Each structure stands twice: as C-alpha cells, then as structure tokens.
Amino acid sequence: MSGSPATLLSVEHLTMRFGGLVAIDDLSFTAAQGEITAIIGPNGAGKTTVFNCITGFYKPTCGRLLLSLGGPPAAADVAALTASGLRSRVTPTGSIFLLERMPDHEIVAQARVARTFQNIRLFPGMTVLENLIVAQHNTLMAASGFTVLGLLGARRYREAEAEAVERAKHWLDKVGLIDRADDPAGDLPYGAQRRLEIARAMCTQPQLLCLDEPAAGLNPRESSDLTRFLQSIQREHGTTILLIEHDMSVVMEISHHIVVLEYGQKIADGTPEQVRNDPRVIAAYLGVEDKEVEKVEAEIAP
Amino acid sequence: MAVDAAAAHRTMAAKLIAAVKDASGAALLALGLAVPILALRTEQNISNELILQPRWGYVAVAVLAAFGGRLLYLLIAALPRRPPAAAQAAAAVGPARRFLGRVVAGGGLLVLLLYPLLTLALVGTSGAIKWIDNFGIQIMIYIMLGWGLNIVVGLAGLLDLGYVAFYAVGAYSTALLAQTFGLGFWICLPLAGILAAFWGILLGFPVLRLRGDYLAIVTLAFGEIIRLVLVNWVPVTGGYAGISGIARPTFFGLPFNASDTGFAAFFGLEFSPLHRTIFLFYVILALALLTNWVTLRLRRLPMGRAWEALREDEIACRSLGINTTNTKLTAFAIGAGFGGFAGSFFAARQGFISPESFTFIESAIVLAIVVLGGMGSQVGVAIAAVVMIGGTEILRELDWLKQLFGPDFEPTHYRMLLFGFAMVLLMIWKPRGLVGYRQPSIFLAERRAVRADMVKEGHG
Numbered sequence: 001m002s003g004s005p006a007t008l009l010s011v012e013h014l015t016m017r018f019g020g021l022v023a024i025d026d027l028s029f030t031a032a033q034g035e036i037t038a039i040i041g042p043n044g045a046g047k048t049t050v051f052n053c054i055t056g057f058y059k060p061t062c063g064r065l066l067l068s069l070g071g072p073p074a075a076a077d078v079a080a081l082t083a084s085g086l087r088s089r090v091t092p093t094g095s096i097f098l099l100e101r102m103p104d105h106e107i108v109a110q111a112r113v114a115r116t117f118q119n120i121r122l123f124p125g126m127t128v129l130e131n132l133i134v135a136q137h138n139t140l141m142a143a144s145g146f147t148v149l150g151l152l153g154a155r156r157y158r159e160a161e162a163e164a165v166e167r168a169k170h171w172l173d174k175v176g177l178i179d180r181a182d183d184p185a186g187d188l189p190y191g192a193q194r195r196l197e198i199a200r201a202m203c204t205q206p207q208l209l210c211l212d213e214p215a216a217g218l219n220p221r222e223s224s225d226l227t228r229f230l231q232s233i234q235r236e237h238g239t240t241i242l243l244i245e246h247d248m249s250v251v252m253e254i255s256h257h258i259v260v261l262e263y264g265q266k267i268a269d270g271t272p273e274q275v276r277n278d279p280r281v282i283a284a285y286l287g288v289e290d291k292e293v294e295k296v297e298a299e300i301a302p
Numbered sequence: 303m304a305v306d307a308a309a310a311h312r313t314m315a316a317k318l319i320a321a322v323k324d325a326s327g328a329a330l331l332a333l334g335l336a337v338p339i340l341a342l343r344t345e346q347n348i349s350n351e352l353i354l355q356p357r358w359g360y361v362a363v364a365v366l367a368a369f370g371g372r373l374l375y376l377l378i379a380a381l382p383r384r385p386p387a388a389a390q391a392a393a394a395v396g397p398a399r400r401f402l403g404r405v406v407a408g409g410g411l412l413v414l415l416l417y418p419l420l421t422l423a424l425v426g427t428s429g430a431i432k433w434i435d436n437f438g439i440q441i442m443i444y445i446m447l448g449w450g451l452n453i454v455v456g457l458a459g460l461l462d463l464g465y466v467a468f469y470a471v472g473a474y475s476t477a478l479l480a481q482t483f484g485l486g487f488w489i490c491l492p493l494a495g496i497l498a499a500f501w502g503i504l505l506g507f508p509v510l511r512l513r514g515d516y517l518a519i520v521t522l523a524f525g526e527i528i529r530l531v532l533v534n535w536v537p538v539t540g541g542y543a544g545i546s547g548i549a550r551p552t553f554f555g556l557p558f559n560a561s562d563t564g565f566a567a568f569f570g571l572e573f574s575p576l577h578r579t580i581f582l583f584y585v586i587l588a589l590a591l592l593t594n595w596v597t598l599r600l601r602r603l604p605m606g607r608a609w610e611a612l613r614e615d616e617i618a619c620r621s622l623g624i625n626t627t628n629t630k631l632t633a634f635a636i637g638a639g640f641g642g643f644a645g646s647f648f649a650a651r652q653g654f655i656s657p658e659s660f661t662f663i664e665s666a667i668v669l670a671i672v673v674l675g676g677m678g679s680q681v682g683v684a685i686a687a688v689v690m691i692g693g694t695e696i697l698r699e700l701d702w703l704k705q706l707f708g709p710d711f712e713p714t715h716y717r718m719l720l721f722g723f724a725m726v727l728l729m730i731w732k733p734r735g736l737v738g739y740r741q742p743s744i745f746l747a748e749r750r751a752v753r754a755d756m757v758k759e760g761h762g
Contacts, residue, residue: 055621108623115621123614125757126607127742127750134611135622140604147632150603151596157603161744169746181746186756204622 006072008033008240009054009208014063016049016264023049025264027063031208031257036234036241038251040275041261042284047244048118050261051210054242055115056104063100067111069207070094109138114206116197118213118244124186128177128196131185132168133161135203140164171199175229191222195229202233208240209233215247223247227254252276260284317380325373332368336361403737407681414442414587418580431579436695438583439651443644444691446590448671448683450640453597455669456678457606458633459613459760461518464525465668467505468498468638470532470660472645477545477655478538487551487650491643498642499635506634510627525665532657544656548649553581582651589647593640594680600636602743609633610678610743613760667691670721674728676735677759685736693720 009031016024024046031037039047052058054065066078071093081089081096088097088110097111107113123131133140143160144150150157172178175195180188185196194214201209214230215223227250233239234254245251251258251272258275260268268278275281340360347353413420421433447469454462472494479485479493509520532539539545550558556565558578565581566573600606608629611619619626649655671690675682697713697720704711732738734754741751 057617057620104620105623105625108621117618117621121615121618121621123611123618125614125740125752126610127745127752129744129746130607130610130742133744134604134607134619134624137604137608137611137622137624141608144603144605147600147603147605150605151599165744165746178746182742182748182750184752184756200622 005032005034006068007031008067008069009242010064010066011050011054012064012066014050014053014065015061016046016053016058017061023264024053024060024261027261027264027266029259029266029269031240031242033240034234034238035256036230036243036254037257037259038243038245038255039259039261040245040248040251041267044263045261046264047261048212049264051115051212051242051244054099054107055113055210056099056102056107060100065099067097067099067113067208068094069096069112108204108206112205112207113210114201114204114208115210116194116201116212116214118216120190120193120197122185122193122197122200125184127182128172128185128188129165129168129181131196131200132171132203133164135200136164136167138204167203171202174232175199191218194218194222194226198229198233202237202239206239208242210242212244213246214243215245215250218247223250226250230254318377321373321376321380324376325369328372329365329369332365333361336364340364403681406685410681410684418583422576427574427576431576434576434579434583436698437692439579439586440695441688441691442583442586442590443648444668444671445684445687446586446593446644446647447641447668448675448687449590449593449597449680450637450644451668451672452637452675452678452680452683453600453609453640454633454637455672455760456683457597457601457613458609458630459758460630460633461514461760462521462634462637463518463662463665463669464505464521464523464528465637465641466660466662466664467525467528468502468641469645469648469664470528470657471498471501471638472642473649473655473659474532474539474545474645475642476646476649477548480549480649481545481547485549487549487646490549490650491646494646495639495642498645499639502634502636502638502641503631505638506631510630522662522665525660525662529657529660529662532660539657542656542658544654544658546654548653548655550578550653551582551585551650582647586644586647586651589643593643596636596640597680605629605632607743614758670725674725674735676732676737676739676754678740678757679735679737682735682737689724690721693724 007030010028011030012028014024014027015022027046027050029037039050041047049058053060053063064082068091070091073091073093073096077089077091077096081098085101086098087101087106088095097107099107099111099113102111123134126134140157140160141147144157145154169178169181172181175192175198177188177192177196177199180192185193188196194217198209198211198214201211211230215226218226230241230243231254234241243251243255255272258268258270258272259266260275260278260281262284267280267284268275270278340357343355343357345353345355417438418430418434421430421438425433447465450468451462451465454460454465475494475497476487476490479490480487485493505521505524509517509524512520533541535541552558553565556563556568558565558575558581560573561567564573565571565577571577597606601610608619608624609632611622611624612626612629612633616626619629648659652659667690671686672683674690675684675686694714694717697717700713703713728736734757738754739751740754740757742749
C-alpha cells in the first residue's frame, strides 16, 4: 500500500436490476483519494446507473458502496457499520459512509459527493450567481438559523452569504464566467453551461466529484480547456474525480485509473496504458460478438 | 422608385384582401356559433306553451363584431414597424421597467395607506363604508390570498387548486375558537395561521410524490373534502347554517360599538360603523404587507432560493443536497399559513361564515390572480387582484347600463364572461402574466431582470 493513495470510494459487488433487466452485474472497483478515475464503455453499459447508485438517485439491488473520509478505515469499523444498519460511523481518523443506505441529499451534505448530469441540469431561470448560491444551500440554511435568524436579518447570515458569494466568485473566475454572473443560466452557450454545472457542483465543496460526460457536445478546444480545468480541480483542491466520458482523448489524458463496463459487467480495470491495450476493451469498442472475442484477441495479440 | 411604390401598393392590396378573407372566415365561424346559441330564445307564454322568440339582431351583432374585430386585428398586425427603435427600447428596458415597478409599488402603497381618507373625502361618510368594505377590504383579502398562493405556485412551482381549503381552515378555526373558548380575534388570528400551516403540512405529506396534473387533482380534491366536511359535520360546524356571532376585532381591547367602553366613547367621537370598517381595512392591509414582506425576505434566504430552484429543476436540487421533501413542505405550510390568516380575518370581518364562502371557484379566482399577475411577481399579483376583484365589484355599480339595455339587464350576470374575455386577451398579449419577468434575488454587478421565457413554471 505504501506510495499508492488511500481508497476514497470502494464499490463492492454492486448489482442493480430493473425488473428482469440487469443493468449492473456484480461490479466492484475503487476510486483512490485525489485521483481521477474514469468509467468508460459502450452506450447502455450501465455507466450512468453506477452514478445514480453512488449519488443515491437509485437504491442498488445489492452491494456495498463504502466512502471513507479522512484516510483508510479499519476493517473492524467497516464491519461494525455494515452490521449496525446505520448509515455512517465516525472512525478515529475521519468517518465512513455506506452510500446505498443514504438518501440523495444526505450523500451530498454529509458524504460530500457532488455530481453533474449527462443532459445539463442548471436552473435556467436563475442567474449564474444564484445557481452557485443555491449550491451552498445547506451551509447557508444552517447560518440562517433555518430561516428564523435570516428573516430577522441576523449578522451571522449576512456574513455567511458574503462568504458564499466569495466562493461563487472564485469558481466563476476559474470557469471564466465572472462577467456573466448576473445573466440567466439558460442564456449561456452550451460549453459555458457545462462549465457552470461543474462549478456549481464544486460549490458544494465535495470530496468526490462525479462527472457524467462533461465533454459531450464540446468542440476540441473546449474539451482541452475542460481537461486542464479538471486537472486543476484535482491538483489544487485534492478533489477525487469520477468521470464518465466517451471522448477518449480526454479520458486517456487525465485519468489515473480506468474502469471499463460492458453490459453491466466490468471487463477491464487499470491504468490508461493497460486499458488501451486490453483486447476485450478493443473488442467491445469495435463491436465484435462475444464468440469472436478470442479470435480477435488472437489476431490483436502479438 | 415608382416601381417600388407600385410593388408596395400591390403587396398592401394583397394583404388587405387576405385580411378580408380571413375576417370573413371568422365571421362565418361566428355565424355558425351564434345561430344555435343566440338566434332563438325559448319562452313560456301565459298558457304555459313554449314559444320561440327570434333574435336575429343579436346574431348580426355577433357576426359583425367577429368580422370587424378580426379585420382590425390583422390590419394592426400588418402595419409596418420600425425595428431599430424597437431594438433600442428592448435594450433599455431593464432599468426602465425596474423604475416603473418601483413607481407602481410605491404609488400603490401610498394609495392603499391613504385609501380610506381619500374615499371619505370623495364620497362622504355614507358612501365611504361601501367603498372601503366592498372594494378596499375585499380586494385586500384577495391580494393577501394571491400573495400566499404565490409562494406555493409562483415560487415553488407546485400547482395547488385547493388553496381555499386553508382559507376555510383559518376561518373556521377562528369561528370555533371564538365560539367554544370565547377567545378574541387577536388570539385566534395566530392560532388560525398555525392550524392552517399544520393542515398545509398534512396535505403536503401525501402529495409530495405527485407532480403536475396529479398534484393539481389531489389538491383540488383536498379543497372539496374540507368543504364537504364543513357541510356535513353539523354538530361542530353547523353545516350550511354556518357559524354566526364571531367575535369582532377590537382596538387594543376597545370594541367598536356604541357602548360607554367602546372605541368611539373612549376617543370622544360620535359612534359610527365607519370606524370599524376603517380599522378592518388597516388590519388586512397590515396582514397583506406582512405577507409581502415575509415573501420578499424569504426569496433572499436559502429557503426561498431553494423553492425557486425546485421550480426550475427538482433533480438538480437533489444533486445539490437540498432536501426536496422539506422544501416542498415549507412552501405548502407557509403558503397555507397566510391563507389561514386571511381566513381568520374574513371570519372576524363577516361575523358569520358558512361553507358557501369556500367553494372551488374561490380557489380558481385566487389561482387566476396569481397566473394573471405573473407567476412569482408580487406587484403583478396585486394589480391582478385589483383588476379582477375590483372589476367584479364595479359591475354592481353600473346601473346606468340598465338605461341602455333595459331594466332586465343585470351587469353582474356577465361577470364570468368578462372574466373569460380578460383572460383570453391577457394570454394573447402577455402569456406570462402582467409582470412577465423575474427579479434575481442576488447580484454581483448589476440587477438584471430574467426574461420570462427562461423561467420554468415548475412541474408540480
């Protein structure tokens, strides 16, 4: 273990069935603290379903989603939490969460997981700044004394709001939208909306950021900007990133670790170099039938 | 040049012919509708026989009106426009509108504050009661209801067709508390608000999972359930007979009556029922302004922003750690609470309540006020309430129309027709309501209004 970073999220035996359809079948992988992990695979492989399970939008049929903040937990702690039926447990170094037991809003607020969506989901009728302020809802809600103090105009709330605006400005600067802060989010061009959605997710101050196809619909320049932006998030904020992406130039450039899904099953897991040369991955992407995989493998293998 | 002019002439002529054709079509349609509806009137003569009374004049009027109206509309639409001026106006519209909004809001507030004195000065003591009570207080109640429902529909985007239920809960709470425990209005008022908010939460829980049309149907049913309970639970509510003798509001303990301990005697005035009316006007004005203040304040707090975010995109809210259940419940509870305050005031003002005051049409009117005003806009809701409620009250005053149309003519019968007309016209010209833009709750450099087409209506 020495040298390699600690595991932030470990997905163990995750299975999700919709009636008779098995969307994810016994999937296990880990996302290391402070690294970028990519999930790739053909359309319909179950990538977004994995995200929906991690962020609490779906309850997995079975499996364990363990998120540990503040360093690797002792096995005894994990076992105790799993047996207890509770959602989280404070450990000597930090705390651990079982995401499959938590509702979506608690996953964001306590386990500090944020996400974006494949089809952008901004608040189009609210301004860019308002979008980022809404993202800090839970902090501000507590500062406003659950509205009572805020209604009376308490100083504590005004200070918290000023702080929230500062954080919003920081992220607006980073995504280059500071000049458009007072425009409705729905008025922004597509690429800017994508960046704003990531900035909004970052305003929740996440430990784990789940991005669902952030480069979809971007032109090459925009996607190379996005690549740099994601790397800066990962380096400067130490945020762990989980990424679904079809744009292989982005994936191969920034990922430390790639998980490949096909038909809900993991077919490869490793560094970009390993995955790039994996015959099963190539077969999956070239669309070869299962029977022919061995033949193709034989052909590809030197 | 001459060729251009001739071409322009030809296109104008072609446009005119097309407009006449279109208008003729409209006239034909009007004829088809008017013949079965207007042409023949059935009446019974003295020997109880059915006779038909032809009214071809009415048909002719309807057809001509359709033809003329359509033609006029098309001709006005075909008039050449000057685009540069329009573009300039659009660019400058932000600050101008904001200024206009401030003028309307400030002027409106001033008029409201001085309203009783103005009426007194204009129509004298005898006429003032009618004007303050029928117009002032009545309109203010609906403004308050509109502002209360605006929280649920306009901000949180939850379509509530049963808002009158909370109005009824507030009114009956006040009536029953006053009757059973002998409590005064000023104690009943907050209790009624709290009880209505409690019922709002109670309704909120089962309907949280529902969206859009389904939510509307369930809230509609909830409104009817409350009304039917009021009708049928005779031992408690008195059924259709209602509850009478509800305690009237006092002025810091001074009742408005002719006794020696009354308001008039205390201040050495001659007793007049006007005192109570004016006092009631200021009470409802204060309640409505409280509603407005709380709403405006909440919009700038995380709770209000979460309501608006919920209207924009519920799934995105969940991805940002907002507890959508609690957010919806607070919207329901606070909206219902203000409905309860209004109901409590209504009960104390009337001194008598019965289920007939809480029918579905009340919910529909309040919802219409919110929609016509522009969802989410406080000033728009107030203007819509003045127009709609004031308009229907004005109809009662139009006695001179009887001289025009004969003694049988009753202007109030045309209330719903005019209502419908007004709504159709408004939806053509201002589909997002009178105030069709949204003010952002916070800004960095400049407060710029958000165009209505950006803002979502919410999906339940």
